[in-house]
Amino acid sequence: MLMTITAEQAQQAIPDANSQKAAKKLSRCEDWHNKGASSEQWIWGEITGSAIYQSAVFLPELKFECSCPSFKRPCKHALGLLLCYVDHQILFPMVDEQPERVKKWIEKKHKASQKATSSEPAKAVDPEARAKRLAAREKKVDDGIGTLEVWLHDLVRLGLAKARQDSYSLFNQISTRLTDAQATGLLAWIEALHTALFTEHWQQDSLNWLGRLNLVVHLWQRRSQLDPLLQAELRQLIGFTMTSDQLATLPFEKKHYWTLGHKIGALNDGKGRYRRQWLWQPEQQQPALLLDFEIGSFTHFPLALPLGQLQPLALQFYPSSVPCRAKLAEQPSTIAFSNDSIPQGAFAHFEQALQHHASRLSHNPLMTQECWLVENLYLHLIDNRVYAVDQQQALLPLSIQDHWKLMAAVGDQAFLLAAEWNGQQLDVLSVWQNNQMSCFY
Structure with missing residues (x-):
């Protein structure tokens, strides 16, 4: 089964507005011929420009290949192919035999992977x-x-x-x-x-x-x-990092999680970026954090999880008295769409969320932030500062770059809020209203 790539995930691979515009023009399904896919999660197709160009994408990593002479990578053809796949996945049939050029790209990827994993055996750690x-x-x-x-x-x-x-x-x-x-x-x-x-x-x-x-x-x-x-x-x-052999020994558990939102920011030294992906386990009302780093041109963020979806994830939690930060034990290949259109297991009001937070804080006083999911909230504006009001008429301040967009989105109706709580205010990630999700970051 091929991976499902959402439109939001595809946007991660598009580097700028010009690439976005060019790729959109080349995303029409009728412009792509000899489309196909392999069980190894590659897709490919041919498109006619000043010549016939063949493009391919390795879905798990959004790695792009193209026969065009452009120096810009990913090029507009490969990005157009990806956008075409997002909208018309069913039109990419699984085939046993790949075109010769695609075979070479797949073999090159295999060799690179083997070189990375089949180097000299890791030396035994000297305790x-x-x-x-x-x-x-x-x-x-x-x-x-x-x-x-x-x-x-x-x-x-x-x-x-x-x-x-x-x-x-x-x-x-x-x-x-x-x-x-x-x-x-x-x-x-x-x-x-x-x-x-x-x-x-x-x-x-x-x-x-x-x-x-x-x-x-x-x-x-x-x-x-x-x-x-x-x-x-x-x-x-x-700043003590866990070694690869220590990370490998972390136990993992597989449960269903909602993806509530992402936060991307610059590192303090200005040499890279971080990305926080917040997940929510509805039965236990527990957040989970996937933290990734992008350092210059050497490392890039892995493919983000699709927003607003419930899917089974195998997570390995870092050692902590209050487990929160985790890493994926395996990359999910499909999205398990839920019958529920909005996340379940939300806090009923702020008092419940604060009590839950206080309990976790008593076990881990070093915790500076975590993700909350609170239902049946309303917006209230005081002195040009926007607040969320719960069913008990309690207020907490919201942090959002442009609160007018949030107010225009939810109006005077109740909504479900996902936000980062830092002990003083709620930094808005996303809201749900009328079974629709809106992101604000």
Whole structure:
């Protein structure tokens, strides 16, 4: 069975508006001839331009091939083929024999995959050498955390108002020190504190991040007393990554999840981007986070899951006292469309969501955000700030780039909201109303 590619997934592969326009012109099914597909998830076809061009797409990775002379990759022909497939998947028959050029592309892909996986067998990990490296790394982190503790105390003694004036030198100093100490995971929190100094409610926001950083200092200094899962969470936050052999041993479970929304942003160092994909497990009212990174031209985001769909996913959760971040144990090949047109298992009101969040926070005080799904909400505008109102008349502020678009979309009717909760406001991901999903990011 061929993979189902949604229009939203296809958009990920289109690099710019010009490519979008050109590909759309070449997406008409009648313009493509000798269309076909293989059980290995390749599709192909021929289109006539200044010559006859043959294009192919490897669906799991959206990898494109084309015989045209264009230097731009993916080219408009291959993108047009993909858009044609999105709208007319049934017209791509499975065949046993591929065209010669397509065979060569498939063989090239096979060889590249074999080269990546059939290199010399991985050397056995030397536990003693790994322990020594880990001890040396922890000693560096100890020194960096010690410096951070002194820096936080100095910041409070100096006063936050003074820190606003000298912020560049103060924050550049501690960022450099934490980088040298191999505790780069904390740089995001340092940047969050720096940003908080210049928000509208800077006193409250700054103290919030000061408290969180101080908590990290005390937990690290007492890490031997922590629950192993909380200690694992702390290490991931500081920047200790799991090795490939450790990731391979993570247990996985297969359940049905809704895909609620994506968030894409720039990394603090400006050298790449991150993408958060939020999933929702309706029976347990539990969020799951797929976190991916794109670093320059070296790595690219994998194919995102289709939005607003319920499908069975095999997930491996990173060690945590409150499991949330996960990785796909296997790439889904099809979408299991649900009879339900909107996600189930939503919170009935904000109090229920806050109680659930407080329970999770009591097990993992390092948690800074998670995804909520809340039903039967209404919009309310106060001093040009938009709020969500639940059935108990409780209000929480919403963060959205253009709240007028949201207000125009839902009007004065009830809606279902998916959003990131950071302890202060809800950052809108998507809404459902009248069985229709709208995304806002």
